[in-house]
Amino acid sequence: AQTVTQSQPEMSVQEAETVTLSCTYDTSESDYYLFWYKQPPSRQMILVIRQEAYKQQNATENRFSVNFQKAAKSFSLKISDSQLGDAAMYFCAYRSLDMNRDDKIIFGKGTRLHILP
C-alpha cells in the first residue's frame, strides 16, 4: 500500500525568507500524481501545486515550486519570499491512477508552517 510521510510536524520561517517542506512517499506504481495542499485556519483545503510523475520537470506556481525526485520518492515544496498569508497546515498527497483502489488519494499528516514577522 502507498504511504505518504511528512517528517516535519511544524516549521517556522522568517517573513521574506525561503522554506522547504519535506515529503516522501512509498509506492510500487510507476505513474501517479503528487499534490501539495494548503489548509489555512479557515480549514478549507486549497491546492497549491501538483506534479505528474511522468514529467521530469519540476512544477512551479509563482512563489511555490517542488523538487520532485522520483527515484528517491521525494516531493518537497519550496516557498520563496514567505508571506504572512502562507501560514497554514500543508499537506502532501499522493493519487493513484488505479481506479480500482479504495485508497485512491493518500494524504500525509501535515506540516504546520509558521511565518515570523
Next chain:
Amino acid sequence: NAGVTQTPKFRILKIGQSMTLQCTQDMNHNYMYWYRQDPGMGLKLIYYSVGAGITDKGEVPNGYNVSRSTTEDFPLRLELAAPSQTSVYFCASSYNGGWQETQYFGPGTRLLVL
C-alpha cells in the same frame, strides 16, 4: 462560481442521532468525494462518486451512506452517530477526467458527537 459549498459549518450530535451533511458544486464536475480529517491527521476518503447515480466506497465507509441523484449534490448521511465520527468532513469535486484531475475542496463541516 461558488465552487464547492457545504452545510452546516458546525454541528453537535448526540450518540445515536442521525444527520445529513450537504455538499453542492456548481462547476459541473462529474467526480465528487467525501473525506474526514481527524485531529493532527491527513484526510481519509469515505465515499466517492464518478457521476450521478454512481457511488463507491473509499477507505473508511463504515457508518456512512451517500447518494448522488444529481450532478451537483452529494450528501453524506450518518445514521447512528458515534463518538468516533467526531471529525471535520470535507467534500471535494473534480472535473470530468478521472483521477488525474485536481480536486476542489469545500470549506468543511465540523462535527462533534457527544
